[in-house]
Amino acid sequence: MDFTLRAANVDDCKDIARMIMELSEYEKLAHKMKITQKDLEQDGFCKNPFFHGIIAEVPEHLKSKEGHTKIGYAIYFYSWSSSSGRAIYMEDLYVMPEFRGKGIGKALMSKVAQLGLAAGCTQLNFTVLDWNKPSLEFYFHQGCYDFTAESGYHLMRCEGEALEKLAQPPQSYSTCGHSLSCTISAIKNVDYFILGS
Numbered sequence: 001m002d003f004t005l006r007a008a009n010v011d012d013c014k015d016i017a018r019m020i021m022e023l024s025e026y027e028k029l030a031h032k033m034k035i036t037q038k039d040l041e042q043d044g045f046c047k048n049p050f051f052h053g054i055i056a057e058v059p060e061h062l063k064s065k066e067g068h069t070k071i072g073y074a075i076y077f078y079s080w081s082s083s084s085g086r087a088i089y090m091e092d093l094y095v096m097p098e099f100r101g102k103g104i105g106k107a108l109m110s111k112v113a114q115l116g117l118a119a120g121c122t123q124l125n126f127t128v129l130d131w132n133k134p135s136l137e138f139y140f141h142q143g144c145y146d147f148t149a150e151s152g153y154h155l156m157r158c159e160g161e162a163l164e165k166l167a168q169p170p171q172s173y174s175t176c177g178h179s180l181s182c183t184i185s186a187i188k189n190v191d192y193f194i195l196g197s
């Protein structure tokens, strides 16, 4: 099939938002989706982007039934492991149903792998829902393995009120000396640097 891959730009956010919604419907998670086109524009295309995207596109004559030419995407960002250093994390991989089985998903994932290797990463991480057997099989077919099953690691999360509570500095911090308050103000500056771009 005739398709191209390219880095996503801010004008792709409408289609990325559409495909994120399609993916969430497939994953039965649509009710949990909070991300809007504006969030994508802000977080992916600021001075220090929180994520990067790759778009799969077909020529006009192959557009989808609804008229879309942007028919697949991957979202990734870089991370770091204290055991093995640089890593790349693939947050999303999606191909619209009528374009599946034509090598587009593999090409998108291969591009993420290429970018990771070029940046010195030694691993590509991602999660898959346990019932999503076709995608699990697709990943196994690419030589990936189930790290959770083999390592016993669980992905943990803190959010909402628990996160707000966790972020409150314990009262004792304010009285325990100079160096810690310097560290905290340094962290605030880093936050400002990232978020204020």
Ligand SMILES: CC(C)(COP(=O)(O)OP(=O)(O)OC[C@H]1O[C@@H](n2cnc3c(N)ncnc32)[C@H](O)[C@@H]1OP(=O)(O)O)[C@@H](O)C(=O)NCCC(=O)NCCS
Residues within 6 Å of the ligand: 023, 026, 093, 094, 095, 096, 099, 100, 101, 102, 103, 104, 105, 106, 107, 127, 128, 129, 132, 133, 134, 135, 137, 138, 141
């Ligand atoms: C998973 C997904 C991205 C794969 O994309 P795709 O374009 O359909 O896959 P491709 O055509 O690129 O597959 C390429 C290769 O994987 C193999 N493959 C694809 N699906 C497979 C499956 N279910 N089982 C085994 N192998 C599979 C193909 O046979 C092909 O192998 P080859 O290169 O040796 O010939 C796509 O099916 C999709 O978007 N699924 C729904 C969303 C989803 O679950 N995303 C992942 C969330 S974690």
